[in-house]
Amino acid sequence: MRRAAAWLAIAACTAGLLAGCSRASIHQQESYVFGTRVEVLTWDASEEKSRTAVGEVLREFDRLHRAYHAWQPSELTALNSAIAAGRQHIPVSPELAAMLTDAKAIAATGDELFDPALGTLIALWGFHTDTFVPARPDPAQLAAAIQAHPQMADLRIADNQVTSRNPAVQLDLGGYGKGYALDRAAAILKARGISNALINIGGNVLALGSKGDQPWRVGIQHPREPRPLATLPLRDGEAIGTSGDYQRFFELDGQRYCHLLDPRTGWPAKGTQAVTLLITPRANAGTLSDAASKPVYLGGERWRDYAKRYGIDHALRVDADGKIQVTRALRDRLQFGEGITPSAVID
Missing domain, CATH: 3.10.520.10 (ApbE-like domains)
Incomplete structure (x- = not known):
């Protein structure tokens, strides 16, 4: 790359x-x-x-x-793990809660084309690594990730807690941070x-x-x-x-x-x-x-x-x-x- x-x-x-x-x-x-x-x-x-x-x-x-690293251990990866496990009312820092609230509003204004919830897709395309090997994703995995349709609108952020109605949401703030x-x-x-x-x-x-x-x-x-x-x-x-x-x-x-x-x-x-x-x-x-x-x-x-x-x-x-x-x-x-x-x- x-x-x-x-x-x-x-x-x-x-x-x-x-x-x-x-x-x-x-x-x-x-x-x-x-x-x-x-x-x-x-x-x-x-x-x-x-x-x-x-x-x-x-x-x-x-x-x-x-x-807020997207793939190395961080507060963000801990939140992603909790979302994937189906946990609700996940506590986060006030800073991360404010960032996600802002990112959610920006996403809504632009028809969700700005979508920090696409972490799984970004990883499938190989952009979650510092040692990159050019390759297209596995078609079945890609189709499943697309069908899951994660987006920032799936999140509810209140009182420094995050809940996702979609366990496929995996946050990557690379386009915001x-x-x-x-x-x-x-x-x-x-x-x-x-x-x-x-x-x-x-x-x-x-x-x-x-x-x-x-x-x-x-x-x-x-x-x-x-x-x-x-x-x-x-x-x-x-x-x-x-x-x-x-x-x-x-x-x-x-x-x-x-x-x-x-x-x-x-x-x-x-x-x-x-x-x-x-x-x-x-x-x-x-x-x-x-x-x-x-x-x-x-x-x-x-x-x-x-x-x-x-x-x-x-x-x-x-x-x-x-x-x-x-x-x-x-x-x-x-x-x-x-x-x-x-x-x-x-x-």
């Missing part, structure tokens, strides 16, 4: 997209969490203040990774007096403040070429999320099978190479940038309708043929790469 993180090039001196970047003004720390590279940059704060605050952020990322971690990082940095920062978790990016007298500038990765599709300035409180078939996938017999599964069919989605959403400043912008990109990606030709459901005006889609569709609001912010032109600009 090829792993190309949902990369958005960070336009700081380390990415080479802006000149004149002062090393005395920028602080950068990297780590590897959530199965991807994470990077936090701060601007115009002392080395000691930045290092302390970013260190706390990276420790929080590690905590979230361990607490990176965005949630962005929001947690922003809260920590603000609490530590960091006003200007850029947080990148494998291509899910959130900006705080600015980079001096310039906005932070990021690049949207081209889904088929090793270069940015476009770049744009990212303003205080904005977040960007991308879902694409180039992020985690394998090829077999000339076919590409990506990790984005369509809950209607149980198969890897087709018809779209990538979607990118820009979330304007609002509560939980990071979470929405991650989770909402799934129904927009899976929505196919209805992608704009799904973006509107989440109050998102800034969106871009690259279809299966490589044609670029972009909303007018986002088009006005973008600088496309050389030779790249959108085929359609829509309201």
Whole structure:
């Protein structure tokens, strides 16, 4: 399997997209969490203040990774085991209860196309492992998993307890957790007096403040070429999320099978190479940038309708043929790469 993180090039001196970047003004720390590279940059704060605050952020990322891992022992796997055993009123931490409540609401808004209940299907397709062997699932097992039709609507969450009416529900927060971690990082940095920062978790990016007298500038990765599709300035409180078939996938017999599964069919989605959403400043912008990109990606030709459901005006889609569709609001912010032109600009 090829792993190309949902990369958005960070336009700081380390990415080479802006000149004149002062090393005395920028602080950068990297780590590897959530199965991807994470990077936090701060601007115009002392080395000691930045290092302390970013260190706390990276420790929080590690905590979230361990607490909600989908296949290694965690609170989430313990909950999945209890659901599979048919237990009712399963106690969970207040944090997990809040995350599941939020994820359930996001799923309902998007016709359950964002579906963290699909853990069994994700495992059958081989995406619950760090040592991947490209193979299609056993047809009988796949058919049984599809027929069981697990979805977030099967869950009842109340008083920090979870009950599922469907024992086939197996939770995987991989399409939610990176965005949630962005929001947690922003809260920590603000609490530590960091006003200007850029947080990148494998291509899910959130900006705080600015980079001096310039906005932070990021690049949207081209889904088929090793270069940015476009770049744009990212303003205080904005977040960007991308879902694409180039992020985690394998090829077999000339076919590409990506990790984005369509809950209607149980198969890897087709018809779209990538979607990118820009979330304007609002509560939980990071979470929405991650989770909402799934129904927009899976929505196919209805992608704009799904973006509107989440109050998102800034969106871009690259279809299966490589044609670029972009909303007018986002088009006005973008600088496309050389030779790249959108085929359609829509309201």
